[in-house]
Amino acid sequence: MKHGVVITGIGLASSLGEGIDTHADALAAMAAPVVDTTSFAPYPVHPLKPLELDRQIPKKSDQRQMEPWQRLGVYAAGLALDGAGLKDDAEAKAMLQVIVAAGGGERDHAVDSAILTGLRGANAPGTFLNERLMGDLRPTLFLAQLSNLLAGNIGIVHGITGASRTFMGEEQAGVDAIRTAHARIAAGQAEVMLVGGSYNAERQDMLLLFELGGFLRKGDFAPVFERETAPGLITGSASAFLVLESAERAAARGATILARLDAVVATRSKRQPGAVEAALRGLLADLGPVAPGALAVSAATGVAGVTAEEAAALATLPQARRVATGDLLGHAVEAAFPVSVALAAAALSKGQAREAVVTGAGHWRGEGAAHLVAP
Known part of the structure; x- marks a missing residue:
């Protein structure tokens, strides 16, 4: 069940x-x-x-x-x-x-800076790096x-x-x-x-x-x-x-429902040209039909190529209102997808849309998508 x-x-x-x-x-x-x-x-x-x-x-x-x-x-x-x-x-x-x-x-930024500076003039960079890491970094770090x-x-x-x-x-x-x-x-x-x-x-x-x-x-x-x-x-x-x-x-328990999270899907493409767009198109298809005018919240990174392919995949959604989370508060790496899902749910809870899709293609690897519906 x-x-x-x-x-x-x-x-x-x-x-x-x-x-x-x-x-x-x-x-x-x-x-x-x-x-x-x-x-x-x-x-x-x-x-x-x-x-x-x-x-x-x-x-x-x-x-x-x-x-x-x-x-x-x-x-x-x-x-x-x-x-x-x-x-x-x-x-x-x-x-x-x-x-x-x-x-x-x-x-420890001060230690890292000193090590990187010293590496430039070290005769044996590998030995220098190991010695400094062992000697300079405090155990509690x-x-x-x-x-x-x-x-x-x-x-x-x-x-x-x-x-x-x-x-x-x-x-x-x-x-x-x-x-x-x-x-x-x-x-x-x-x-x-x-x-x-x-x-x-x-x-x-x-x-x-x-x-x-x-x-x-x-x-x-x-x-x-x-x-x-x-x-x-x-x-x-x-x-x-x-x-x-x-x-x-x-x-x-009589809780207030802010949004319904219907589906979350993920994949990992090999990042050849066109792979991200194909991966995200596949994930969007896995989410099922999306009504015209849905909110599309993107956790896109802004990195060249990958971002354009994410935009192309989102363009397949019928009349969706596209919003990039990074345009509002930047890219939060590990937190980027949770932040985008939270933004979509917040918007649905305030009646800004009846349905939302969240997408995100990582700057180097990984793609994901989610489907939310207003309560």
Whole structure:
């Protein structure tokens, strides 16, 4: 028996601010993005709007031991629990399962900078690198970098004692986190889940990694689907968490249903020319018929070629209103797909559309799509 899956809680925080209303209003108006073009010049970044952390992470000691991406994720998870009415429900939190899409922890920028500078003049770069890594990195840094610490901190701060899982793998981690949570509820293996991701774009180490791969945009902001002349990512600090429930459980407890999550699908193409468009067309077909005028929320990266193919696939949807999440709050890598699903659900909950499709092709690998319907 396949159970219906509904969204009863949304936690969203980004450069636009926090909450369903803020982001739904920004999407409806296609509000101008908040972009910082100076702090990490020549790379533009969507910086996180400051949060009142005490509202969701009351202990200062908890705040201090987390890195920024973890604080952001724990905060958004708290918003989702509040929205679903589960924050003070000990019984629900005992059965609540958590799935997090996460990247690596944050690095010691001063040490990394010194090592990279020294490598230029080293006679034996490999030996120099090993010696410096062994001698300069403090042991506690490796503990702070553990990706599953976000799930652990969510459990500690919010009192969740159910099982947790952490997925890694850039954008596809976010797709598979949502897909797995949906599948478990649909199959009757779980009744309620908290799923999402978090990304801190204001990290020199991540900007370096993306630049070394040739993915970053330089200069001023440009809309996601207009970056072919100067292609690349513009990353954004953002987090989204969703409370997913079986329709039966949500109805039994009288929960407000924000949207219905009907399907989540994923694939991994070999990234030859035309492969991304074909993959996304196939995923959209797997979602089933989409009514004319549906909302199409794209987690497209802005990377040349891939983004154009995602646009071509979306053009097959009948009279869809296309919105790029990156135009509002930047690309949040692991959190990009959860953020886009959360945006679509927020829009549906506010009556902006009756149906929504979410797509996302990773900057290097992986494609995903989801289908949502208004309650």
